[in-house]
Each structure stands twice: as C-alpha cells, then as structure tokens.
Amino acid sequence: MNRIAAFFKKPFIRRYANYLVIGAAALIFGLLSVTGALSMSNQFLLEQISIAVLLAVSLSMVVGFLGELSLGHAGFMCVGAYLGGKIASLLVSAMGVGESNFLVLILSLLIGGAVAALFGFIIGLPALRLRGDYLAIVTLAFGEIVRSVLMNLPSELFGGTLGLKTPRFTRQYLFIIALVLVLACLAVTQNLIRSKHGRAIISIKDNEIAARAMGIDVTKYKLFVFTISSFFAGVAGVLYSYTQSTVQSATFDYNYSIEILVMVVLGGMGSINGSMIAAALITFLNVKLQSVLKGDMAVLKDVIYALILILIVIYKNAPGLSAFREKYNFKTLTAKLFKKKETVSKNGDTVPVVQEEAKDE
Amino acid sequence: MNDTQFVASDGRESVLRTEHLRIQFGGLRAVDDVNLEIKKGELYGLIGPNGAGKTTVFNLLTGVYKPTSGKIFLCGKDITGKAPAEINRLGIARTFQNIRLFNNLTVIENVMVGLSNSISCNIAQSIFRLPRHKKSEKEFYERALELLKVFQLDEYKDYLAANLPYGKQRKLEIARAMATNPTLLLLDEPAAGMNPNETQELMDDITFVRKNFGMTILLIEHDMRLVSGICENLTVLNFGTELAKGETAKVLSDPAVVKAYLGE
Ligand SMILES: Nc1ncnc2c1ncn2[C@@H]1O[C@H](COP(=O)(O)OP(=O)(O)O)[C@@H](O)[C@H]1O
Numbered sequence: 001m002n003r004i005a006a007f008f009k010k011p012f013i014r015r016y017a018n019y020l021v022i023g024a025a026a027l028i029f030g031l032l033s034v035t036g037a038l039s040m041s042n043q044f045l046l047e048q049i050s051i052a053v054l055l056a057v058s059l060s061m062v063v064g065f066l067g068e069l070s071l072g073h074a075g076f077m078c079v080g081a082y083l084g085g086k087i088a089s090l091l092v093s094a095m096g097v098g099e100s101n102f103l104v105l106i107l108s109l110l111i112g113g114a115v116a117a118l119f120g121f122i123i124g125l126p127a128l129r130l131r132g133d134y135l136a137i138v139t140l141a142f143g144e145i146v147r148s149v150l151m152n153l154p155s156e157l158f159g160g161t162l163g164l165k166t167p168r169f170t171r172q173y174l175f176i177i178a179l180v181l182v183l184a185c186l187a188v189t190q191n192l193i194r195s196k197h198g199r200a201i202i203s204i205k206d207n208e209i210a211a212r213a214m215g216i217d218v219t220k221y222k223l224f225v226f227t228i229s230s231f232f233a234g235v236a237g238v239l240y241s242y243t244q245s246t247v248q249s250a251t252f253d254y255n256y257s258i259e260i261l262v263m264v265v266l267g268g269m270g271s272i273n274g275s276m277i278a279a280a281l282i283t284f285l286n287v288k289l290q291s292v293l294k295g296d297m298a299v300l301k302d303v304i305y306a307l308i309l310i311l312i313v314i315y316k317n318a319p320g321l322s323a324f325r326e327k328y329n330f331k332t333l334t335a336k337l338f339k340k341k342e343t344v345s346k347n348g349d350t351v352p353v354v355q356e357e358a359k360d361e
Numbered sequence: 362m363n364d365t366q367f368v369a370s371d372g373r374e375s376v377l378r379t380e381h382l383r384i385q386f387g388g389l390r391a392v393d394d395v396n397l398e399i400k401k402g403e404l405y406g407l408i409g410p411n412g413a414g415k416t417t418v419f420n421l422l423t424g425v426y427k428p429t430s431g432k433i434f435l436c437g438k439d440i441t442g443k444a445p446a447e448i449n450r451l452g453i454a455r456t457f458q459n460i461r462l463f464n465n466l467t468v469i470e471n472v473m474v475g476l477s478n479s480i481s482c483n484i485a486q487s488i489f490r491l492p493r494h495k496k497s498e499k500e501f502y503e504r505a506l507e508l509l510k511v512f513q514l515d516e517y518k519d520y521l522a523a524n525l526p527y528g529k530q531r532k533l534e535i536a537r538a539m540a541t542n543p544t545l546l547l548l549d550e551p552a553a554g555m556n557p558n559e560t561q562e563l564m565d566d567i568t569f570v571r572k573n574f575g576m577t578i579l580l581i582e583h584d585m586r587l588v589s590g591i592c593e594n595l596t597v598l599n600f601g602t603e604l605a606k607g608e609t610a611k612v613l614s615d616p617a618v619v620k621a622y623l624g625e
C-alpha cells in the first residue's frame with residue numbers, strides 16, 4: 001500500500017494519474033474481453049460509461065471552465081448519432097464491408113463530430129456574443145428542434161418516427177475504442193486547460209470585463225470551447241449509434257441534457273476528474289437499476305434514481321453535514337492517501353496549502 | 362499618423378487626447394465635454410467628488426462604453442468606439458475601482474493572463490503539446506515572476522488571488538495591467554481602502570513604475586493630499602464636466618474646486 005502511495009506521489013504520475021487509471025481500465029477490461037472473460041452486460045456497461053464520460057467532460061468545458069450554461073448537450077449528441085449513424089450505414093453498403101469495419105467507424109466518428117461542431121459554431125456565434133443566459137435558451141431550443149426535425153424528415157433520410165437503423169460494432173471491442181476516445185478527449189481538455197488558453201478561459205469565467213481589459217479575445221475563446229465541446233458530444237453520439245441497432249430521436253430529449261448537466265454539477269463544476277467519476281457512477285447506477293428492476297418494477301427506476309440524486313445534493317450542501325463533509329471528502333481522502341498537505345486548485349493543478357497566519361505578513 | 366494630433370501644444374509627445382468626450386445615460390450626462398491631454402511620461406490626476414464621472418471616463422477610454430459623441434486618440438491614433446480587448450492591445454491597460462482579479466487563478470497566473478498577447482503559442486500547439494508550448498510556458502513563468510518581484514508579490518505567487526490581503530490585491534491588479542505592456546496605465550482609485558502604510562508603499566510603487574518603465578499614468582484619486590504629492594497636472598470633474606484643469610497647485614487652490622470638494 002505504501003509503495004502504491006509513493007508511486008502516485010511522484011509529480012509526473014500525479015499529473016497523469018487519470019490517464020493511467022483509464023488506460024489501465026482499457027487494457028485490463030480489453031484483455032478480459034478479448035479472451036472472452038467479460039460478460040456482454042459488462043461490455044455494454046463500459047460502453048455506456050465511456051459515452052457518459054465523453055459527454056460530461058465535454059460539457060464541463062463549457063459549464064465548468066467557461067462558465068456558460070448549455071442545456072442542449074444531448075442535441076449535439078443527437079446530431080452526431082444520426083449523421084454518424086447514417087454515414088456509417090452508407091459507407092458500409094458502399095464499401096461492401098462488415099458493420100464492424102474499423103475505418104468506417106473512424107470516418108463516421110470524425111464526420112459526426114465535425115457536423116456537431118459545425119452546429120455548435122453556428123449556434124454559438126450569435127448566442128455567445130450576447131451577455132446573459134442566451135446560450136442556455138438557444139441550446140435548449142436547439143436540442144428540441146433538432147430531434148423533432150430529424151424525426152419528421154422523410155423516413156428514407158433518417159428513418160422518421162421509426163428511428164434510424166445504424167450499423168453495430170462488435171460489442172467485444174467497441175468499449176475499448178470508446179475508452180481510447182475518452183483518453184483523447186481528456187488529453188485535449190486537460191492540455192487546453194493547462195495552457196495560456198486555459199488561463200484565458202478561466203479568466204473569462206472569473207471576470208469577463210477584466211479579461212477583456214487584459215486583451216483577451218473573449219468571443220474567440222467562448223466560440224472555440226463551445227465548438228470543441230460540441231465536437232465531442234457529436235463523437236459520443238456516433239459511438240452511441242454504434243451501440244444500438246436503431247437510434248430513436250426521443251432519446252435525446254431535454255431530460256438527457258439535464259442528466260449530463262447533473263453529472264458535471266455533482267462532479268464539482270470545473271473538475272474534470274470529478275465529472276468523470278460522477279458520470280461513471282450515475283451511469284453505473286442507471287444501467288444496474290434498469291437491469292434489476294424488470295416489468296412493473298421498472299417505474300421505480302426513476303424514483304430511486306431521483307432519490308439518490310436528492311440525497312447526494314443534500315449531502316453535498318446541507319449545513320448540518322459540513323463537519324462530516326470536511327472530514328470525509330474526495331480531496332481529504334486522497335490527501336490522506338498521499339499524505340501531502342496540498343489542496344487542489346480549481347484548474348486541477350495542485351497548489352501548496354498556505355497557512356492562514358502567513359497571509360497577513 | 363496625424364502629426365498635429367501626436368504632438369501636444371507645447372511640443373511634447375501626446376499619449377492620450379480626448380476631444381469633447383461625452384456620454385449620456387438616459388437623461389444623465391455622466392461625462393460631458395471632457396478634453397484630456399496627457400503627455401509621454403506624465404503622471405496625470407483625475408479627481409472629483411463621488412459620482413463626478415471619473416470611472417465613466419475610464420470606461421470610455423477602455424471601450425467598455427462607447428461615447429455618445431467626441432473622440433479619443435492614443436498616440437495620435439483614433440481609437441474611438443474600439444472594443445476593450447483591442448484597445449488593450451493598442452496600449453491602454455487599467456485597474457478597477459472594485460478589484461477585479463481572476464480569483465480562481467493563482468497570483469502568478471493572473472499576471473500570466475496579462476502576458477497572453479506578448480507571448481505566442483496557438484491553441485493547436487498547446488493541445489498537441491508541441492515544443493512551442495513548453496517554451497512559451499517557461500517564458501510566461503519567468504516574465505510573470507519578474508513582474509511579481511518588482512511589486513514584491515513573488516512570495517505570494519502560488520496563492521489563489523482571492524486569498525491575497527486587500528492591499529496586495531490592488532498591487533496585483535497593477536502588476537497584471539503592466540504585464541500587457543501598455544503605453545498608458547489607468548489607475549482607478551488604487552489607494553481606496555488602504556491603510557496609510559499600504560498607501561505609502563503603493564505611491565512608491567507608482568513612482569517606481571513611472572521611472573523604471575517610463576510609464577504614462579492617468580490616476581483617479583479621491584484623496585486630494587495623495588494627488589497633490591505626486592501629480593504634476595490635474596483635471597477636476599464635477600457632475601461630468603471639467604471644473605478646472607492644469608498644474609496641480611493652481612488647480613487645488615482654485616476656489617471653485619475647494620467649494621466642490623468641501624460643499625457650500
Ligand atoms: N452604466 C450606467 N448607467 C447609468 N448610469 C451610470 C452608468 N455608469 C455610471 N453611471 C452614472 O454616472 C455617474 C458617474 O459615475 P462614476 O463615473 O462611477 O463616478 P465616479 O467614479 O466619479 O465616482 C453616476 O451618477 C453614475 O450613477
């Protein structure tokens with residue numbers, strides 16, 4: 001145990017601990033899956049978790065770091081799912097290859113992501129220039145419009161009310177690719193945040209007027225963050241389409257966007273690792289409840305899910321629990337593990353704890 | 362560049378010049394026909410009672426507000442109506458009356474934000490961690506630390522800005538503004554809320570910045586004693602209009618100024 005703690009204490013390892021954890025998961029579960037030791041339901045679970053993590057990390061860029069509210073993340077995912085799915089099935093038949101063709105998957109991921117990014121750019125361009133909560137309103141509308149348009153287009157195009165039939169990738173391997181995509185998304189997000197551009201983005205959230213006065217191109221950064229966030233939501237959508245035989249537009253409703261937002265909020269806004277953990281846990285809970293509660297009991301799923309969320313929110317905020325919280329939270333527990341007096345600053349880097357007395361000369 | 366605007370009436374280089382600057386909020390003329398002329402290397406004072414329109418002048422100069430009428434020239438270049446970020450890049454930096462630091466960034470990171478436009482590294486270079494990224498980060502760190510040392514803030518570099526004592530926050534705002542490499546520095550009541558010791562330290566810093574960087578400074582100040590100590594020239598605002606301007610000693614002994622300050 002001590003040895004493990006010492007290993008994680010190295011600055012290099014600390015900085016890349018999250019990559020290591022996800023990489024190790026991809027490797028271990030990947031090996032289990034290839035050798036046939038991983039059940040189908042666990043493969044499904046890992047796919048769903050990867051998709052949720054992609055969504056949460058990309059949304060946390062907008063909500064947590066940029067400080068803008070987006071209520072239509074599922075809308076961008078929907079664009080990715082429909083376009084990526086459509087392109088994948090076109091390519092599969094045009095190229096005469098199997099549904100699990102790797103090249104087709106990569107192409108549709110890129111195209112689905114790019115189209116979602118384009119939508120993000122087009123929506124962000126007017127909405128992000130205005131002050132106030134315009135982005136929330138516009139994204140909310142976008143999410144609802146996109147799925148009703150896709151549903152009502154002629155069924156030869158996107159399947160209409162019956163949904164779009166999409167190729168399915170071999171379940172045995174898909175989650176490994178999904179985990180690799182999570183790593184890529186994490187790298188982009190983390191490298192962006194830990195750079196001059198990340199500082200600029202945080203400065204915009206902290207004080208937009210001061211950021212402008214320091215010569216920061218606020219609109220450029222807002223648009224960039226929103227566009228890249230939409231890109232990864234689109235990628236998550238394409239992945240999703242590959243996990244399903246049919247994509248239904250009803251899936252991507254307002255509630256789905258809120259669910260992603262809940263992951264980001266519960267993860268502690270502006271904490272990438274927190275968002276990932278929250279996304280994984282909520283998805284785990286969702287999938288497990290779904291499989292445990294069969295038949296008439298299925299209605300209980302939403303109730304239990306809501307109750308657990310309420311309990312978490314109470315736990316995180318109730319003043320009566322503050323002492324307990326201070327003693328047993330993620331930060332103090334990990335700090336205990338690493339036995340180092342450090343606190344985690346908002347951008348995820350560690351900064352030394354400064355004694356209160358030292359502050360007043 | 363228009364030379365007649367670039368050279369002030371007495372032949373010295375003009376850094377800032379406003380012509381009939383005016384802004385109207387509904388029925389209120391917050392700034393009305395203000396004509397400033399600030400020369401290179403000068404420390405110019407802008408004083409006046411609360412609500413006189415001083416901060417609004419800063420907001421006009423930095424593009425936060427667009428003037429209803431009038432023009433603003435920086436080193437002879439017309440910057441009227443330009444956006445705040447562009448005005449900063451053209452050479453005006455400011456501090457705020459109500460401190461506006463980036464509270465979720467550390468002290469050194471606040472200064473690094475100010476350096477953003479002087480050290481190049483594009484988004485792709487950062488995301489893909491190309492060599493330029495590492496080199497630029499080193500440069501950011503070193504130059505920011507250098508500036509922090511000038512303002513004796515280096516020992517606080519890893520504090521979150523929000524955790525700095527009040528007086529140091531005001532200093533950090535000046536350091537951050539200086540990081541943008543301005544030709545004109547606007548300070549909005551930098552001594553507000555400071556104790557006498559801190560005020561003295563601040564005045565020394567302002568003098569230092571002026572001497573060492575050859576900085577031209579426009580200073581808003583409420584405290585008359587402070588202004589009379591360090592400014593050569595003043596403009597006194599009252600209800601948005603110029604009540605008096607010129608040499609500090611003359612302006613401060615003007616009966617109209619005394620009346621505006623002390624009331625009837
Ligand atoms: N955005 C605004 N809208 C309406 N009135 C404003 C605005 N900004 C400033 N004012 C008014 O302009 C006047 C001058 O304010 P200000 O420039 O802050 O004064 P000072 O800095 O000299 O104390 C005040 O009466 C203030 O209420």
Ligand SMILES: [Mg+2]
Nearest residue numbers: 415416417458
């Ligand atoms: Mg003011």
